Amino acid sequence: MDENKFFREATLRICGSIEIEKALFDCLDYLKNFIPAESVYLHFIDLREKTGVVYAMADGGGGRQLNIRFDYPAPVWRLIGDGSDLPEEVLLDRADKSTLGKHMLKIAGLSGIRSLMMMRLSLDSKEVGVIAFEARGESRFSREHLHRLRLLQSPFAVAISNSRRYIELLELKNLLADDNKYLQQELLSQKSDEIIGADFGLKHVMQQVNKVAPLSSPVLLMGETGVGKEVIANAIHKYSSRRNEPFIKVNCGAISETLIDSELFGHVRGAFTGAFENKRGRFERAHRGSIFLDEIGELPKAAQLRLLRVLQEMEFEPVGSAKTIKVDARVIAATNRNLEDMAAEGLFRKDLYFRLKVFPIYIPPLRERACDIPALTQYFMHKKYREMGFAEYPSLAPGAVKRLEAYEWPGNVRELENAVERAMIVSGGKTLHFDDSGFEKPRSVWEEAPRDAEGSPVMLDDVISSHIIKMLHRTKGKINGEDGAARAMGVNPATLRNKMRKLGVPFGRGVQYK
Ligand SMILES: Nc1ncnc2c1ncn2[C@@H]1O[C@H](COP(=O)(O)OP(=O)(O)O)[C@@H](O)[C@H]1O
Numbered sequence: 484m485d486e487n488k489f490f491r492e493a494t495l496r497i498c499g500s501i502e503i504e505k506a507l508f509d510c511l512d513y514l515k516n517f518i519p520a521e522s523v524y525l526h527f528i529d530l531r532e533k534t535g536v537v538y539a540m541a542d543g544g545g546g547r548q549l550n551i552r553f554d555y556p557a558p559v560w561r562l563i564g565d566g567s568d569l570p571e572e573v574l575l576d577r578a579d580k581s582t583l584g585k586h587m588l589k590i591a592g593l594s595g596i597r598s599l600m601m602m603r604l605s606l607d608s609k610e611v612g613v614i615a616f617e618a619r620g621e622s623r624f625s626r627e628h629l630h631r632l633r634l635l636q637s638p639f640a641v642a643i644s645n646s647r648r649y650i651e652l653l654e655l656k657n658l659l660a661d662d663n664k665y666l667q668q669e670l671l672s673q674k675s676d677e678i679i680g681a682d683f684g685l686k687h688v689m690q691q692v693n694k695v696a697p698l699s700s701p702v703l704l705m706g707e708t709g710v711g712k713e714v715i716a717n718a719i720h721k722y723s724s725r726r727n728e729p730f731i732k733v734n735c736g737a738i739s740e741t742l743i744d745s746e747l748f749g750h751v752r753g754a755f756t757g758a759f760e761n762k763r764g765r766f767e768r769a770h771r772g773s774i775f776l777d778e779i780g781e782l783p784k785a786a787q788l789r790l791l792r793v794l795q796e797m798e799f800e801p802v803g804s805a806k807t808i809k810v811d812a813r814v815i816a817a818t819n820r821n822l823e824d825m826a827a828e829g830l831f832r833k834d835l836y837f838r839l840k841v842f843p844i845y846i847p848p849l850r851e852r853a854c855d856i857p858a859l860t861q862y863f864m865h866k867k868y869r870e871m872g873f874a875e876y877p878s879l880a881p882g883a884v885k886r887l888e889a890y891e892w893p894g895n896v897r898e899l900e901n902a903v904e905r906a907m908i909v910s911g912g913k914t915l916h917f918d919d920s921g922f923e924k925p926r927s928v929w930e931e932a933p934r935d936a937e938g939s940p941v942m943l944d945d946v947i948s949s950h951i952i953k954m955l956h957r958t959k960g961k962i963n964g965e966d967g968a969a970r971a972m973g974v975n976p977a978t979l980r981n982k983m984r985k986l987g988v989p990f991g992r993g994v995q996y997k
């Protein structure tokens with residue numbers, strides 16, 4: 484046998500492809516002429532973690548990339564020790580009779596009488612893996628075969644090290660693509676960070692924000708839906724020293740219970756069906772920055788426990804991984820539910836509630852800060868004017884702002900924003916009246932405005948129709964005249980009828996309002 488030719492030909496095949504499984508297959512195909520191997524396995528021993536990984540294998544049928552992690556049983560581990568006792572090469576005539584060999588066969592899923600030949604691979608005195616050749620039957624490999632394999636130690640080591648770097652690069656690329664996608668989404672949902680009412684209705688809130696923002700303690704934002712909790716969470720991040728680091732948002736109510744752990748803490752490839760790649764969780768992304776846990780009251784109990792641990796120890800394990808990740812993320816939580824009640828009813832972990840409410844900030848509803856309504860209205864008119872591309876800036880009809888100020892705003896700032904948008908569409912971007920009868924009523928009437936099961940306000944139209952029905956009950960179904968519903972609501976009877984037709988409120992003969 485010409486050793487130089489053997490080395491050259493085998494090396495060409497070993498280094499012929501960056502995909503290690505293909506290289507292994509090509510190489511095995513050639514080596515079969517010199518070594519009676521049936522299959523070849525590449526694996527790596529992690530001495531620190533005391534685990535092993537099979538990367539790739541090849542047999543007559545082809546090559547495969549694998550990622551099988553395994554623990555060494557104690558007897559095998561005793562053989563391996565700290566690695567220094569492990570021989571450079573192992574030749575086993577009956578692998579199925581040796582402790583180490585039996586383990587190797589088991590990992591490879593092989594049985595019966597087998598011969599095994601293994602060699603450690605190192606590059607720059609760094610261990611890069613172990614290559615193992617296997618064949619059916621007893622004493623298939625000789626000293627001469629081992630010598631031939633030894634000739635190829637360096638090419639194998641170079642190939643496996645390159646391939647591992649290549650796989651790491653691919654994983655990094657995936658991570659970056661993942662990050663990129665995430666950032667794009669965040670960019671799309673970026674809103675202006677102006678806070679209207681900071682010196683008026685939200686003055687007290689802003690004082691608290693200024694106090695707590697520079698610290699790293701968790702903040703709990705409480706308030707009805709649409710009051711601006713997210714706006715305030717943004718402000719806390721912006722006013723902190725973390726402002727140039729990520730602000731990561733999680734809507735705990737919008738992610739299914741099965742995915743919430745993976746969303747928050749990430750997962751490793753193969754952790755569950757559909758986990759094709761490693762994925763970083765939101766906590767990891769929020770490292771050095773802030774994480775905004777919106778609707779924290781919706782967080783499932785299992786995730787609550789994990790969150791508690793992050794708050795206490797600032798560490799967690801991704802789903803399917805044993806590796807602990809340390810993070811430094813400031814937690815800002817928000818809820819429109821009463822966490823104290825939920826904790827008392829056992830719906831929310833008490834320990835987590837106490838941990839979160841270190842610094843609670845309550846954001847009052849819009850109806851309690853009517854002084855902000857004029858500025859907010861103008862702000863949203865500007866915003867919509869730009870977004871909707873109207874030719875001219877709209878004006879407000881006399882009395883329009885008064886009507887808005889008198890309204891109860893069950894949906895708070897978000898509802899006001901929607902109302903402005905609606906009025907601009909209705910008026911074609913000219914003069915805004917806000918003369919839907921809903922805005923014309925004194926506040927007190929709205930105390931019983933219908934809400935859904937969670938106490939959230941329902942659609943504006945529903946609010947309006949239920950109010951009309953209530954007024955009709957009061958006037959016993961009468962619409963016209965001094966004591967009619969139209970007069971009571973300050974609108975023209977024809978307008979009211981139109982409205983009722985539109986909203987599907989029944990009227991006329993045969994309909995009884997008593
Ligand atoms: N003080 C404010 N200044 C400007 N816009 C606000 C203010 N408060 C709320 N908004 C706007 O109102 C909408 C609802 O606010 P958001 O923070 O999402 O409320 P929440 O999280 O409490 O439900 C958003 O479009 C937000 O930009």
Ligand SMILES: [Mg+2]
Pocket residue numbers: 709712713777
């Ligand atoms: Mg919100």
